[in-house]
Amino acid sequence: MEMMEPETERGKKIRAFLRNKTSIVGLGLIVVITLIAVFASYIAPYDVRAQNLAERLLKPGWPHLLGTDDFGRDNLSRAILGTRISLAVGVISVLISVFLGMMVGMIAGYFGGKFDVLVVGIVDILMAFPTILLSLTLLFILGPGLSTLIIAIAFSFFPRFIRIARASTLSVKEEKYIEGARLVGRGDWGILIFHILPNISGPIIVIGTLWVATAIRIEASLSFLGFGVNPPTPTWGNMIRSGVTFLQINPWLVVVPGLAIMVTVIAFNMLGDGIRDISDPRLRG
């Protein structure tokens, strides 16, 4: 006979998550978008670099379902390939930012002292700048390109994760089990790695997921401004940038990548709303 186990806190949260339609739809969309990104080169009907000047600026129709750009390249194929860079930049930049932010925030929060004061001061100043300005400034220093783009976005999120990690460390540090660990002879670094890190990483990873949406939006904005990945590699941002010139002739060149960004960001926001509802029931709508 099956034993009825008492429901754990985690079990309750997972059940609440599965009941939440918004987050399930969001998660489903993210899975689909990820699959598109992974298999982009198989799904795309045309070679994204194949130019055909006889078929320039075609409206949606057959065989180019979403039309062609000014070089006669297939709009749909480019949008599909664009998924790859947008998603990769979004996820990698947030990963870097979360990792570094957690390290600095934990050390500052745990040891306190002058280092903490310095970190808090720098974070406060950085937070005063709009995210996009921070990443633009960094791109100015590092120059354009895919890796600098990732670093620039990661850097602009960095202060937020330091702040969150520091605050969580401050509250966890006062717990009884930390005192216990110290009594059995664990050193400061052991406590940080084995006791504080596992206890603060959950919420930070959840918050990080939500920032992927913002990272994707910023990547698109920077590419749109001309500081992102250079053509001919298609990204949603640089597709909009080059499409704007032909807005009056073929608006689909702008609308398709724009909708792609929107759907992706909506998916992450829906997932985030669901997670927030579960972790903070007071805010449930």
Place this chain on the structure above:
Amino acid sequence: MKYHILRRILLAVPIAVAVMTFVFFIVRVLPGDPAVTILGNDASNEALAELRNQLGLNYPLWEQYLIFVRDILRFDFGQSMISRVPVAQMIKRALPYTVDLVFASMLISVLIGIPLGIATAMRRNQAFDYFGRLIALLGLSIPDFFLGILFMLLFSVTLQWLPLMGGGDLDYWGSRLTHLILPASTLGFMVAAFITRMTRSTMLEVLRQQYIKTAHAKGQYENVVIYKHALRNALIPIITVVGIYLNVLLGGTVLIETVFNRPGLGKLIVGAIMQRDYVVLQSVLMIFSIFIVFVNLIIDLLYRIVDPRIRTR
């Protein structure tokens, strides 16, 4: 009250100094020659020498900093490395376009966001609530520059109601206003989404409080309960959010001014980065941050007006 305001203004000074110092160090802390960092590896020796001279890179770091601070206090930002126009003049020309845009979008977002937030909270889980929440989700997810382009496509290209691009003539109110409508609506709609959500959840929280039940129980009119008892208590977090999203809004001006070809500070920054005009970039960043410090100051003073408890503290 006067004493508090004065004290708060004085508190903003160290923040401004810190930001100024940060901008100063951005380029100078990097390894290598800052002049090469700025101009790139293939810059000519003359260009490098001139930049070192203009930024005072030949002096020791502390002396460079003193010169930097002295020049800022004199409103002497140097001259553009490309066009040779004094930067102070460029900023003076661009500033009104950005100030117009920021305040108009803020106004639009508050006028849409707060009533929509209240209305959705009052009709919780009814059709109108779902509609309002959907609009807010769209506002959160659509990239601002894309929304700007869509507005342009609809109102300027298809309907031809409003001018396609540019900032208009500042001396003529008609031109100034018609050129402002689309960019301000784009940014305003974005920020309205954040304000709607915050207003809704805060109102829901406040409506659960005992004093709201008391007000209802004593037979108070519904409108009085909502606007006098509930909204006034919900305003503090709402103002905080408005303050936070002003930051988002300022970042948004960079993109929106580029989309609409509006000659404001944001466009100036993008141009400066494109042309690697460090002198302009450094100065505009300064102006942006002073603007942010100034706005935070206003938000702080607003708290005092809204919440009597802070006023007496």
